[in-house]
Amino acid sequence: MADRGKIESSKDDAGRDRPASEAADLKAVAAGISNLPGPVDFAGVLAIADSLPVMIAYLDRDLKYRFLNRTLADWLEHPRRSVLGRTMKEVVGEAAYEFRRPMVEAALAGEEQWFIADFDHVTRGKLTVQAHYVPHRNRKGKVVGLILVIQDVTEQRASEIALRESEARFRRIADSAPVMMWVTRLDRTRDFVNEAYREFAGLSPEEINTHNWREWIHPEDWDRIVAESVAGEASLKPFTLEARFRRADGEYRWLRSVSQPRFGLDGSPIGFIGVATDITVAKEGEIDLLHQVDERSKELIETQDQLRQSQKMEALGQLTGGIAHDFNNLLTVVVGGLDLIAKQVQDERLVRFATNALAAAERGARLTSQLLAFSRVQRLEVRPTYVAPLIEEMRPLLRNVLGPGIEKKFDLDPHLTPVLADPTQLEVAVLNLAINARDAMPDGGTLTITSRRLRITDDPDLAPGTYVELSITDTGGGMEPEVLGRAFDPFFTTKEVGKGTGLGLSMVYGMARQSGGNAKIESSPGKGTTVKLYFRRADRDGEVPASGGKTGDELRRSRGAATVLVIDDDPDVRQFIAAGLEEYGHEVMEAADGGEGIEKFAATSPDLVIVDYIMPGLSGAEVAEHILATRPGQPILFVSGYNETDAIRRVAPDAEILAKPFRAATLEDSVRAALAKAE
Template structure:
């Protein structure tokens, strides 16, 4: 094999030597060829007739042909007609004595479209006549692709940055900026070029200037991400609070090349925080004059905890804003950018509502209790919860797909879920799993909850858990195990008050080293009203779309009534119960059910009397009688179109009878 290769090299050397002018007996052409073959660029020589007279190995390999087959061929033959015609002006200029350097595309026969960088160098004899040209060629396809990708990436970054609702910039080491986005330019009121060169120290409020400059210098020196918050002068002369986050950027060699930053206007939030601090200070001054020294001491301590914890709760929500903006800076499609921006803005709004909740806590704020759908509400909170919890915590959702309205204040329910999620996150500093689930529960004998159907919403974590003595005081206002400044002790108290004021309750299960589960119970709403659910539909429309119905069950026997209710709920129906005829008539007027299931024999008002009242009110109302006797004729006199189901029966038979009764109204 080695001999064959040596023989091939010798033949190629001889072929190349024969194609070149006689260079003299003392000229060792094999050495020149060896040097040319060792170079990483493609080298060739073309004579005046445009025939290849010299080709190094790199050029032959690029054309994927043996060198001896290329020697003596013309440029047109090797390049092809189309490429040759595009090169003709350059070839003619080179033969006229003008060196030609260019970069162009080349349609390679097997590798497709490539990019090359070529240098046509005219060669002259002793008389100054051009006898040919040297070809120096490099394949720059990968370089071109990298340059194109970089340009596209920069263009996408500019589009994203200019679409962001916050100020964004990229600085050099001299504090001038390579890039500023549209919001940045708009805030300054300058041209883009002037904004790039603006010295921000001129725009800082005099009261904040010394502090911010010192914090900025320290932040840059740390070579870590740092945050600044101060008042800056906007182009219209108004002072605005800006919160900026800056991060160092490094060059390919690892050296610091500047910083990249984003800033958001937090004026409203800052003013609300300052106003809250002012109110807390006033309240503290009032309490200091109270005659009961013990009560004065307790309240001042509570207010001190509240003041120290405000920044914590508020910053939890502002962290969502920064997290959303950080995601925007990393993404490359406008659709996702809009979603992250909306999440960030929604978090800021929730932060304002949380502050209002804290202010109103001592006044026992009145809730706007109304029919609310738990599962859709949690679904809409998913982006916010994802940003609040961060990437270190796994999120699992197991929400009951059946829709049943409960009595709750949707805004306060969101705040409660958010508080519980934040508590869970703090209990899992090293990461873990947060599980949010919902399901129906029938509550019977309970000291706090009235018997009936409830929605149980549980938030479970795999965190540190609580000791028994801590668990016993978990709902006490201002009680917290967190260090000063890390929590107010109001979170669980507010959750408990919201649930109880809604007619429900809260339970906590916790074990050290295992985790904590908080279960919220909400009463079922007897009617939907016109409250829109997910997608703008009413609860009635959503149930219909899922094949469920609202059924009023009237039976004086508790065991039978509960069996019927449980069976219907198992098949996805919403059930409203009544223990006698009078309650049944009242419930019918309030809930307007799709179907009424009536026991024929009941004390007081009989099933026939109840049916007569219902038919008189709504003649086309579907009715299903259940009875252990044969009262068909009597039933037909009262409700000729009613369906009848004889006792005893199984759940599947009951479901078939319900479907048949409902089908008669839609046939």
């Protein structure tokens, strides 16, 4: 039998005395023997000792066995007579004795020794025993021998180790879990919390077991959660809580906790086991989704209102168009007849009557012209038109019309984007809106005219595409909601009798719609009015009025700018390139893939094509090959994140190549270089 060198003291892992149940029998037996007066009557105690389940022995000061019970002899697997009279070293072996020697010497010096040790038994394998070495004193108090009380605790020790390993395994699993876990008593103090719980709380082990978790609840959730918690605990059934809790760093996090009761051996409740998951991301997503649904509902309501308004305006347009058409037929007869009368009669009084009637009839004709514009029956001379130059040329006229009491502000988009509009009708519309703004500011104010280019994709009244938005804003009294809802209606006016026909805004609306755009009004009492006109970008430039007789391309080139088609499947890269080009005054068209790029190239004939080399579907090389086959010499600028110089040169030997990443200034330099080759 060999010792494995492991000894445990009489203290447990926490430094506390071991429970009496582990060593009570040993100590009772040892105490009983050691307290026998005088010499020990071994024969008298032999029958008792042999019947005990513990191993008992008595050694004299020379450490010779003078007594051992049958239990110890059987455990040693030696006959009792072969052990008596031999020393401990002879019986257990030198190595095992050296292992025991410190405890033996301490016991002979008068100190009781209690320890647990592991052994490799010759025939029984690995065993664990707990031993008690008790000094035996004579009547004078001198230690004359040792009483050994030993118990085989292999099975108990194995169970204890298994339990400890199970507890350690549970703690490792719990501490590695990404959720908070805890075990509480009925008074809500904690028996156990895992690492995630400790990190969330940021408290010491002493504080964490007794802290009041309700202090972490968000003030807005406190009443609800406390009430739900009390009700859940009282039910003695699993329950769930969901609220915001303050983390150690002060940030509130959404947690969903599930708690269930735990019961003792007698079935009575002893506390709760809980798990909490951080659901902040999901909860914020849910809140964001609800917000989006709410916003989308508002958008749908607004869209429905716009649709109803559009349908109303369409119906009014059809009605007024029919009336204006028939009225024009009548006016034709009236005007013609009056003209003949005025030329043939000699009576000055009749001539004056005819002339006055003819002037009134002509005013009626102008009204019917406005009605036809509103109804989109009268055909406008729609052609590519530049908004900003047109407004610039109207400045002197606007100054005269508005007078000195109105401050004029202009914020016009410097990018020259041709739009579809009738230049004359556009001038008339701007003039009408300026006069309306002047009338809305009798005590003076500010009129602001702005233009900007924008991309529209989700307007129910406009086809997706690029538009120029022209806004005329005043600082007048604004409109009441009921007035705003009827502002575009023909013959509707809030002006005094004789001050207006109620056709100005309706004409503006009709002109914008007939041009393929739209007109909208934003106004509220005390906050002024803004009329926004939307004109769609023209596909190609034509002869454009109000621009000195130059085409849009000529105007752009005179400013050092060009039309550029950008073909790139990455929307972020495409938008960056477009923004960079626009900063330098270029007109930009965009395509999201090779197929769309080829279509737009055929429709627009740009000065320069910028194309990404690597794209799904048609690659940049295939797009360039098609473009050069259609128009040899077309300037092309490749942008790429890879080194495909040789491959590009095979397709487009003269093309410029710009490696990603690059800045706007570098892009402009490459654009200039590409355009210079075509000159």
